[in-house]
Amino acid sequence: MRARWALAGVALLFAAVLAGLGVWQVERRAWKLALIDRVEARLAAPAQPAPARARWATINDDDTYTRVTVTGTWQATPPVFTQAVTDFGAGYWALSPLDTAGGTILINRGFVPTDTRKAIVPPVGPARITGLLRVTEPDGGFLRDNDPADDRWYSRDTAAIARARRLGPVAPYFIDAEAVPGVQWPRGGLTVVRFRNNHLVYALTWFALAAMMACFAWRIARGRDHADG
Template structure:
């Protein structure tokens, strides 16, 4: 869409130039983009508030005194929001012949988590992540001295099951290859019944000499929401500037100077007369 503006250069003469205005569709898209950017910024601020509250809740759970692991009656209601990283304790007897190795990369290097069922007095089972072993200790025969036979008490952090597999890698139970701690799949592969729908990361205090290295749980919640919010708001601000220049910046536009052609019949008179100088028009 355009409109024509007439500019008078001197008495009796005038010329026209086209002034292009943005289309209705472009205007609508710019306004929608501005609203979306503001909404994204507000959403990131809200996410930051939620993330800070989550971090605070987890910190309180981790450092609270250990409580008994949830009873079977409460298993259907266990959730990440209410229970993950709770400091718990559980006692029973390890079923070492049913252990499962899950690939892991830790501060100790690459290797495996050792997940072993713990049979409790009521015959229910809880999978215990006893800790980390390097690849050279993958075979259970290399760490028999670290496998207690009798009653043990384990303290650690309650963790939610990790279904299906790890990043870009699916568990392959038929080949005994595990990339995530999928409780239900591990229980099915090992023929286990009455298994809790969560597992427990054993802490360093539950570590046995010669056994897996416990206490390596990493609790990390990325919190980049403020940076994201500032980015969205900055983009919205730049877009608002573009809208202002397009629709409301006429008063601040640069002035264009149109001079008489050299040698014009009345050029000298115009330079020295009452209307001397240049013709000024907005551009």
Template sequence: MTRPGALRRILIGTLIGCVIAGLLALGIWQLQRRTWKLDLIQRTETMLRSPPVPAPPPSAWRAITTNDAYRPVTVIGRYRPDADSYTQAATALGGGFWVLTPLDTGRFTVLVNRGFVPSEQRGKVWAPTGTVTVTGLLRLSEPGGGFLRSNDPTEDRWYSRDVSAIAARRGLSDVAPYFIDAAATPGKAWPRGGLTVVSFRNNHLVYALTWFGLAALLAGMTWFVARPNKRA
């Protein structure tokens, strides 16, 4: 028959072993995440250097994934007049707004982020008329909001570039599930394109070392307490 003290030690030892195993598993998972993140960064950098391709048509919309984010694309169409949407922005030029304008390609409509404007330029940057060619980066929709605030379509207040919500607010149909960050236009003051920040946080190695360190610390403390011939 197992004594109560021995049983208690077995249960405590099992619990500590499970915790250490869990910490090690978290560390290994972070190393796997780091490998995935480094691969994502490399693929994105390679994609950014590639020539632009035609913007995905409706037949390809279902196949769009996060791997397509920041892909250089080009599209031809006409801007829809008086349909600009302004979303809150914080850039290297300061605070202001992104100007999103629907572009009718004849087959579908895509929202184009024509660039950044400071607050005093809001409502003063009309889209060009006639047929235009837009080159930029494919970006995925940003539903919900940003800056710790939710989008308010009824008040036409936008804190993120939520494609479906903006399209509904503007009464658009056949809208692509992505938007395009337009490239910079030489000699053009506002809106200022080409300000896309391509950045990925990669702290997975630090997190992995933290989990491994906690596992080692717990194992060391357990050995110190349970070591044989320990002094009182």
């Protein structure tokens, strides 16, 4: 009898834990939907001035995908190519530094196919850039770490790029530039804004498992009652 009660209690405990996981996924879903709404609002809003140096220390993920615009002059330095995969296939993002009144900002000018990389030259002169603010990516990418010594880049780590190219202080973000009419490569405007939102499926799975475990506990208790009868 005691063993039966203990087993039923353990089953109920597991049911409670599984139900708690289901509730957590419901809360995560609400958070994800709110995040999507905020990002969509940023994408639809008019472009605002890119954050200047006084605001660099406060830049975080909440600023990602904000439409910004900035005016400056290109630095005469070779582009930095970071590995990328787009609908056009494998290739690179071409990043170049732009000197602005608010500090130096790395601009992702767009995608370059692998066989076109050598033809890409540094931009020159003044420029006005509009695009999406993206937070620096210091953790590498494609399951590989950046290798500044060999000029191999798998993510857009603004601080590491600045050190490797001796650019001085740069913004802790970069800007994915919009497409420029008439310019084939680098091709801007390819930022993919997509959020996985499977939380409802996960929640239903946890709730189903909790129900099964609760039913198991009930059957154990019911079996004890029949035995007592």
